[in-house]
Amino acid sequence: MASSSCYSNSPCAACKFLRRKCLPDCVFAPYFPPEEPQKFANVHKIFGASNVSKLLNEVLPHQREDAVNSLAYEAEARLKDPVYGCVGAISVLQRQVVRLQKELDATNADLIRYACNDFQANSNNNNSEYGRSSRNYGYGGGGGGGGAGTSSFDQNSGLYYYSSSSQWTSDGYGDNDMGEGRM
Numbered sequence: 001m002a003s004s005s006c007y008s009n010s011p012c013a014a015c016k017f018l019r020r021k022c023l024p025d026c027v028f029a030p031y032f033p034p035e036e037p038q039k040f041a042n043v044h045k046i047f048g049a050s051n052v053s054k055l056l057n058e059v060l061p062h063q064r065e066d067a068v069n070s071l072a073y074e075a076e077a078r079l080k081d082p083v084y085g086c087v088g089a090i091s092v093l094q095r096q097v098v099r100l101q102k103e104l105d106a107t108n109a110d111l112i113r114y115a116c117n118d119f120q121a122n123s124n125n126n127n128s129e130y131g132r133s134s135r136n137y138g139y140g141g142g143g144g145g146g147g148a149g150t151s152s153f154d155q156n157s158g159l160y161y162y163s164s165s166s167q168w169t170s171d172g173y174g175d176n177d178m179g180e181g182r183m
């Protein structure tokens, strides 16, 4: 894409940095435009220009841009954090995912508990209206047989819990007054 920027006048960032002539088949030119000198400087400092050129020659042309972006990202992270590099960022995010997943699980468990309490109270009062009243309250998926699906919670709060169940694909609930909102 950006390959034309090299042949014209200015050498690519890599050749400029390495003080060499940027030839028309320069492997760096498409990915290290002269406007981004720091990108090559970082990558060269961490990985070395010859390793980068070897790596670029080993991957398919359509993957080279992604490879360079990944090298640039890793190099920048490594310069900022010489010990952990991008692993530092990854592990912070992983811990965050674990923490949020626990929080989500606890919240889902709370919701189910509240729903069950309400449902019990409700079905004691209204045994004969079981099907209709439970649907009105939005947690009456038990009427569908499984007891695990609800048609309302996932609509309102996007619970992952439920969205991974078969209810998104099956129409077994036949309760299509929620249908418009699904997609």
Ligand SMILES: [Zn+2]
Pocket (backbone or CB within 6 Å): 006, 011, 012, 013, 014, 015, 016, 021, 022, 023, 026, 027, 028, 029
């Ligand atoms: Zn070049």
